[in-house]
Amino acid sequence: MELHLTLVFNGLATGMLIFLLAAGLSLIFGLMSVLNFAHGALFMFGAYMGTWVYILIGGWDSNLGNLNFFIGMAAAAGIGIVLGYLVERFTVRQVYGNHLRQILITTGVMLVVGELVKVFWGPNVIRVVQPEFLTGYFAVGDVRLTYYRVFIIIFSTVILALLLFMLKKSKLGIVVRAGVENSEMIQALGINVRKVFTLVFIFGTMLACIGGFMWGPYQGQVNPAMGLDLMLIAFIVVAIGGLGSVAGSAIAAVLVGLSEAYMAYYFPPGSLAVNMLIMAAVLLIRPTGLFGATR
Amino acid sequence: MNIKKMYSKSEAVAGGGTSGAGTETPKGNRAGTSKPMKNPFQSMTWQKAAWIISLLILFAVPILVSKNSTLFMLTNIFIWAVFAMSYNLLLGYTGIISFGHAMFFGIGAYCFALMARHIPQGELGFLFAFGLTVVICFLLSLVVGLLSLRLRDTFYALITLAVATIFVIIAEQWRTMTMGNDGFNFTAMLSRDLFGFIDLLDRQHVYYIALIFLVSMFVVLKRFIDSPVGRTLQAIRDNEDRVSSLGFAVLNYKLISNIIAGVMAGLAGVVYAISIRFVSPDSVLGVENTIDVLLMTVIGGVGTMLGPIIGAGVVEVSSHYLMGLSHIHPIFERWVILFGIVFILIILFFPAGIVGTINQKLRGKKKEGAS
Numbered sequence: 266m267e268l269h270l271t272l273v274f275n276g277l278a279t280g281m282l283i284f285l286l287a288a289g290l291s292l293i294f295g296l297m298s299v300l301n302f303a304h305g306a307l308f309m310f311g312a313y314m315g316t317w318v319y320i321l322i323g324g325w326d327s328n329l330g331n332l333n334f335f336i337g338m339a340a341a342a343g344i345g346i347v348l349g350y351l352v353e354r355f356t357v358r359q360v361y362g363n364h365l366r367q368i369l370i371t372t373g374v375m376l377v378v379g380e381l382v383k384v385f386w387g388p389n390v391i392r393v394v395q396p397e398f399l400t401g402y403f404a405v406g407d408v409r410l411t412y413y414r415v416f417i418i419i420f421s422t423v424i425l426a427l428l429l430f431m432l433k434k435s436k437l438g439i440v441v442r443a444g445v446e447n448s449e450m451i452q453a454l455g456i457n458v459r460k461v462f463t464l465v466f467i468f469g470t471m472l473a474c475i476g477g478f479m480w481g482p483y484q485g486q487v488n489p490a491m492g493l494d495l496m497l498i499a500f501i502v503v504a505i506g507g508l509g510s511v512a513g514s515a516i517a518a519v520l521v522g523l524s525e526a527y528m529a530y531y532f533p534p535g536s537l538a539v540n541m542l543i544m545a546a547v548l549l550i551r552p553t554g555l556f557g558a559t560r
Numbered sequence: 561m562n563i564k565k566m567y568s569k570s571e572a573v574a575g576g577g578t579s580g581a582g583t584e585t586p587k588g589n590r591a592g593t594s595k596p597m598k599n600p601f602q603s604m605t606w607q608k609a610a611w612i613i614s615l616l617i618l619f620a621v622p623i624l625v626s627k628n629s630t631l632f633m634l635t636n637i638f639i640w641a642v643f644a645m646s647y648n649l650l651l652g653y654t655g656i657i658s659f660g661h662a663m664f665f666g667i668g669a670y671c672f673a674l675m676a677r678h679i680p681q682g683e684l685g686f687l688f689a690f691g692l693t694v695v696i697c698f699l700l701s702l703v704v705g706l707l708s709l710r711l712r713d714t715f716y717a718l719i720t721l722a723v724a725t726i727f728v729i730i731a732e733q734w735r736t737m738t739m740g741n742d743g744f745n746f747t748a749m750l751s752r753d754l755f756g757f758i759d760l761l762d763r764q765h766v767y768y769i770a771l772i773f774l775v776s777m778f779v780v781l782k783r784f785i786d787s788p789v790g791r792t793l794q795a796i797r798d799n800e801d802r803v804s805s806l807g808f809a810v811l812n813y814k815l816i817s818n819i820i821a822g823v824m825a826g827l828a829g830v831v832y833a834i835s836i837r838f839v840s841p842d843s844v845l846g847v848e849n850t851i852d853v854l855l856m857t858v859i860g861g862v863g864t865m866l867g868p869i870i871g872a873g874v875v876e877v878s879s880h881y882l883m884g885l886s887h888i889h890p891i892f893e894r895w896v897i898l899f900g901i902v903f904i905l906i907i908l909f910f911p912a913g914i915v916g917t918i919n920q921k922l923r924g925k926k927k928e929g930a931s
Contacts, residue, residue, distance in 0.1 A: 300714040376900030500718045534733040
């Protein structure tokens with residue numbers, strides 16, 4: 266029983282972290298039909314940038330205490346906003362409406378951003394330690410709940426709640442939801458969809474970069490392969506959850522996180538295969554994903 | 561469509577006439593009156609001549625060049641060109657984008673490598689490797705196609721990426737069979753007198769194998785693309801809804817294209833294994849290989865027959881020299897960044913690639929001259 270509780274807890278943490286990556290991907294796809302292959306590389310860039318600032322400031326001034334973790338997170342979010350704007354403005358915007366060229370151009374961005382990471386920070390693995398106030402664990406019965414995982418779950422849940430609230434209540438959120446349903450109609454109603462696209466792209470990239478930064482201390486390292494590895498998982502999550510559905514990707518992310526945790530315990534090499542099988546099963550039964558709009 | 565074809569044919573003939581010695585024939589040809597040609601050289605257009613000359617040069621290279629490294633590089637360019645041609649069938653002629661095409665390439669390479677390692681050398685093992693590759697690639701592309709092609713177009717990219725990653729994981733984990741991440745070398749197991757006259761350890765022989773492979777695959781692909789099925793594929797690429805509403809079973813056509821591309825990539829993998837005598841997940845199976853072949857296809861020219869070949873040459877040669885520059889400045893180790901930027905610029909400004917853009921320019925000039 267303890268074993269299963271631990272695995273469920275771990276899976277929940279992994280899933281919620283994956284959700285940060287998948288949410289942006291899902292919204293970008295739902296709204297603009299862009300399958301963003303650069304998402305993983307942007308996620309990785311955010312991870313490196315945040316980690317770099319986190320380690321640098323931690324080395325400079327130990328009086329700051331745990332503030333360096335949050336400064337690192339802010340740096341990741343900042344670079345996410347900058348990169349999101351640049352990528353959207355100079356590449357994705359140029360090829361709206363052409364799926365093939367969108368995929369191709371985001372692949373090009375993936376190559377460039379992925380290599381930039383290696384140019385700036387080298388091709389080697391960088392070790393990352395968890396911030397002091399999040400190291401350690403507390404025990405509930407025999408289940409050890411590490412603080413960092415608890416932090417991830419709470420943080421991501423807050424983001425999820427905020428995201429859902431904004432989509433439900435704010436004017437921008439309503440436009441985004443309507444855009445997922447039918448973006449031409451929105452345009453016909455006189456709303457500047459391009460602006461909304463840009464905002465969503467920036468926001469999605471920022472979320473991915475924050476997720477990337479939090480992934481470092483979680484795994485204990487950042488490395489140049491993480492972008493592609495996690496992007497694949499994020500794609501699977503988005504496909505299962507339904508393109509354009511935030512709640513769907515949250516549920517799918519937890520599902521994938523749980524299967525990752527269980528497979529990591531029982532048969533690590535099979536984890537991707539199991540996720541693939543889940544995806545294949547969902548797509549065969551419901552091609553639009555669990556919560557996707559039926560178009 | 562027939563009319564268009566005839567038009568382009570007569571245009572080509574006219575072009576040949578003007579560039580040749582004859583000054584009276586072109587007008588007659590352009591009007592469409594087909595005079596019987598007396599001189600056999602007159603019927604040979606400059607395009608055909610260029611083809612034959614370049615082929616002759618390629619066949620003569622091993623006699624003129626004795627440096628093994630040059631031969632090795634050319635051999636690999638030919639093989640990557642076939643791989644890129646198969647990718648171009650999907651991307652350029654069918655309009656679907658795959659991120660797992662390297663799995664077929666890798667399966668072919670691993671089939672040959674494992675055969676060379678486990679079955680004592682000989683013709684039977686050699687042929688068996690080819691046969692096995694064809695069967696596996698056929699079945700795999702059929703299953704993957706059935707699973708993904710009926711969904712939204714973007715899912716094909718996603719599912720192929722995922723399936724290919726599973727193959728990478730299998731190759732990494734099944735250590736007893738594949739030696740895991742390190743891969744393995746099988747130079748010693750290669751036959752020195754295959755069928756009595758092929759020496760797989762001789763670079764010249766391998767060069768000719770690759771060249772003949774490239775030429776035959778080119779002819780096969782050209783014939784396929786000009787066939788009714790190939791024409792339908794191009795129509796699907798241009799307007800899928802229209803073709804579908806005309807009563808064509810779009811899924812079946814896409815499946816055919818997927819299978820041919822898969823089998824062709826698998827065969828390219830076999831020949832690649834013969835050439836590099838080494839396999840590892842990174843060198844033949846990994847997603848990087850799909851990205852490389854994507855770069856070649858797009859840089860060379862999507863939807864053109866020559867594009868992938870030119871692209872393979874450009875990418876192979878320039879990456880080779882850029883890597884050689886890494887002792888001047890370490891930035892050259894990151895040569896992929898340059899390709900990435902070139903790739904983005906090409907998609908933004910020259911979506912037809914090198915060959916396609918040149919073709920457009922030539923056609924534009926011809927039209928100006930005609931009017």
